[in-house]
Amino acid sequence: MGVTDLAGRLDRAVLYQIYPQSFADADGDGIGDLRGIADRLDYLAWLGVDALWLSPCFASPFADAGYDVADFLRVAPRYGTNDDLAALADEAARRGIAVLLDLVAGHTSDQHPWFRAAADDPADDRYVWSATPVDGFRPGPGRRGGYYLPNFFPVQPALNFGYARPDPAQPWRQPVDAPGPRANRAALREIMAFWFDRGVAGFRVDMAGSLVKDDPGLVETGRLWRGMRDWVDAAYPGRVLVAEWGDPRVSVPAGFHADFFLQFGGGNEGLALRSLWNNGAGTVDEVWEERHAWADAAGLGDAAPFVAAWREADAAITASGRGGVTGLPTSNHDFTRLVAGDRDPEQARAALVLALTWPSMPSIYYGDEIGMRYLPDAPTTEGSRLGPRYDRAGSRTPMPWGGLTADGFGPGAPHDSRYLPQDPAPGAPTVAGAVTDPGSLLHHVRALVARRHADRRLDVGSPVRVLSTGYPFAYLRGGTLAVLLNPGRVPVSAELPGAGDAGVVLARGCRAEGDAVRLDGHGYAVLDLAR
Missing domain, CATH: 3.20.20.80 (Glycosidases)
Incomplete structure (x- = not known):
């Protein structure tokens, strides 16, 4: 299994x-x-x-x-x-x-047996059907006639899970x-x-x-x-x-x-x-x-x-x-x-x-x-x-x-x-x-x-602290793991206390000295401030 x-x-x-x-x-x-x-x-x-x-x-x-x-x-x-x-x-x-x-x-395909059955049976309410034309509905095939509601393409009839707001004047709006x-x-x-x-x-x-x-x-x-x-x-x-x-x-x-x-x-x-x-x-x-x-x-x-x-x-x-x-x-x-x-x-x-x-x-x-x-x-x-x-x-x-x-x-x-x-x-x-x-x-x-x-x-449940959202996009995970990202072509700099002493987990185009980090174009760094 x-x-x-x-x-x-x-x-x-x-x-x-x-x-x-x-x-x-x-x-x-x-x-x-x-x-x-x-x-x-x-x-x-x-x-x-x-x-x-x-x-x-x-x-x-x-x-x-x-x-x-x-x-x-x-x-x-x-x-x-x-x-x-x-x-x-x-x-x-x-x-x-x-x-x-x-x-x-x-929805299903219009070739699904459920839809073929519904197209022939006016009592079948697995799909959303109207006896009269309605905006957004399509003419139905089969003996039933009428019109069905597609969910995306016309060949994808919407399954009927009901309407949150039924209306007696619109009988296709069945309750849930x-x-x-x-x-x-x-x-x-x-x-x-x-x-x-x-x-x-x-x-x-x-x-x-x-x-x-x-x-x-x-x-x-x-x-x-x-x-x-x-x-x-x-x-x-x-x-x-x-x-x-x-x-x-x-x-x-x-x-x-x-x-x-x-x-x-x-x-x-x-x-x-x-x-x-x-x-x-x-x-x-x-x-x-x-x-x-x-x-x-x-x-x-x-x-x-x-x-x-x-x-x-x-x-x-x-x-x-x-x-x-x-x-x-x-x-x-x-x-x-x-x-x-x-x-x-x-x-x-x-x-x-x-x-x-x-x-x-x-x-x-x-x-x-x-x-x-x-x-x-x-x-x-x-x-x-x-x-x-x-x-x-x-x-x-x-x-x-x-x-x-x-x-x-x-x-x-x-x-x-x-x-x-x-x-x-x-x-x-x-x-x-x-x-x-x-x-x-x-x-x-x-x-x-x-x-x-x-x-x-x-981990998803570990905290994040966002330092900046532009260039670089910088944040801390778990308080001590710093992530700095520069997808742009122009070099950028950021202040990050302790960066110069941090352990490098993953980096490219990064130079850290003291509390300053410089990232080249398309550069990034994952730095461990606890090391």
Whole structure:
């Protein structure tokens, strides 16, 4: 059985997100698969990660790259079988690695048997249906006629979890305790139990805040997830629920073990990650206002919005008494990578120090550890394009394994997926090249992961004192571990009492003398003031 006690390890855990189509192809059909992931577990164990999050691997027509699920209880044939997934969880567990699946809780594919049945039966209320046209609804197929509510793309009909504010004049607004919403809540438990029983350690829940509609303050949505968390804790202790909600100050008290800061949303929670990285790199500028990112070489950004959002979330989580952590991703399948636009892998070093030393659960998106770049010209694939200049395919390109030898990192053959083109740039990073280079970004990330595991001052629950949020971004962990980061190209200086006598844990382009620290462009330092 897989690792099933992840909940007790979140304080120091490092998550690694895998986009299965693009990670490793064991059967040679050009698309990544579960056996390919299993073949690379030794690499992931060497890197030191504690848990893998797999983007959806369930049966699907792949109109939205698997986020349109046609069968929650069956692995998509392109990835293998249910037995392959159970074997992956078991093999990962032998290396101390937990496996999390992606649960698309709020909608299905329009090819799902539930939707096909609902399209023929006017009494079926598993989805949100109206007999008359409503803004945002789509004409329904089948004998039923009428109109259904999609959750994202038209092929993703919204499951009915009810409306917080029903209205008799709008009969599609059923209350949260109507038969359809009750059946869907029960189905979520059945799906999770099915995979928990096969060794899965938890779920990352897609669009977790969207289930109950017209829910001011997300009160009913929170009630739903608190009930789900209570069930998980009682029936499957140690398993975890991680939200794609984008607002940890709300979602973690609502029952999740963790939630990521993400690029979307308003207020501090929406600016949090955009103030650090990803904005201005070719995709998001048509969705959000242009902002300078702290991680850009121009040195015009500021991490203050991120720090403010983190403080609000941390205070809310503490006040709730339920426990839980915030999550800080390097990037993900929906947004640009750390290396994008004019940025290069060297500029990513300071950002990765932040991700792995801040009091949040870090999530490394596959390939970020070697400096894979966002490819703006990648071909639109399986619903990746969301706007004229917003195409997610550039963040979903294949992991470039290169000519690895069979020496502990899996098969010697490249084992590369061809789901999308690989980076054609001369000198584009490969795992094989990075493994053999002690100065590579990969070894930098591996050292950071090892330090996070070894130094209790880097636990999520260890205190942080922010000294400055610009250049450098400087903070103390546990009172005596100083982190100073300069992703900009211009050298900067800071005052840090005792810096000259501190022990150097990790540094590049740093000179400390007396109480002064100077960081070169793209420089960073982790200094132990207790030594």
